[in-house]
Amino acid sequence: MALAIFDLDNTLIAGDSDYLWGEFLVQKGYVDADSFAETNAGFYEDYKKGCLDIYAYQRFALKPLSEQTMETLNEWHQQFMVEFIEPIILPKALELVEKHKQQGDDIMIVTATNTFITRPIGLRFGIETLLGTEGEIKDGRYTGEIAGTPTFQEGKVIRLNEWLRENGKTLSGSYFYSDSHNDLPLLKLVDYPIVVDGDDKLLAYAESNNWPAMSLR
Template identity: 55%
Template sequence: MSLAIFDLDNTLLGTDSDHAWGEFLLEQGAVDPVNYRETNERFYRQYQQGSLDIHAYLAFALQPLANNTPEQLAAWHQQFMAGKIEPHILIKGEELLARHRAKGDHLLIITATNRFIAGPIAERLGVDDLIAVEPEVIDGRYTTRISGTPSYREGKIERLEQWLEHQDITLDGAWFYSDSHNDLPLLERVDNPVAVDPDEILRREAENRGWRIITLRD
């Protein structure tokens, strides 16, 4: 059995779920329509450029979770899944998961998106495990803080190594599929790195290193 690791946003999904959640909150009137949109877009551009301060972003992104009740958040997430995620689940992505599943591989999503957003998506995709940013919960309510290391850039390696300590599996023969140059640290660590509909920087790196490049888009 090998480990098949997948990034989530713009890899198995044809969208960025974190960014889409921000757009959803704007549509619900749950956040300031001007300041929130401007800040969300600025952080998204920084992510694409590889200059994102993950802690500053998370303090911003987790505020709506802290401001609302678990019941309200659960209701919103159901709407979010139906309207913003289901239409962007890539058929070829599901087929790729199915091929690895049929081989007996262990399926793992590792994402810089927080577990509140990513958890139901990972469950919908039927993966075995999920490593995501872990929002702090106190007395049943979210705070604006996180627990542990954010699974972003080199943090993905740290979180993966922590996870492997409790698994009967290694990185020998592991696969990792990602669209983003932010995932270069982990792509460099696996035996089978695959660039999926990669951004310009990752495409150039993949071509230079002879990594496989695939598309999961129609």
């Protein structure tokens, strides 16, 4: 039984859930529109360039969560799923996940986006195991700080290795599907790295290393 690992944003879905959550907050008037949208867009550009300060970004992303109760946040997320996520779920991605399930593989998502945003999306794909950046929670509310290692670049490898040890699993025969050059540390670790709708940097690396590339769009 092999491990099939998926990135989420721009891999299983045709967009970036982290960025779209910011767009949702702006559209609904839950944050100051001008300043939040500009900062959100700037961080997204840094991500695409591979120079994102993950700690600065996550504090920015987690701050709105810290200002609301869990009940309110869950209501917001239900709206977000319907309006922003359902339209970008890729039928071919659902089929690919199902294919690995039929093969008897263990399925998981490893994403840099925080788990408040991503865990419900993973469940929409029928994937219960998800590693993402964890927001610190105290007394039933987000504090705005990060808990543990953020799952970004080398952080994905660190967190995955922790999970493997805790669950008695190995990477023998493992797959990892991703669109982003930020995921090269983990792509290099698995037996079967597969580029999905890759960015230019990742496609160039894949071509020079004879990695397969595909599209789910």
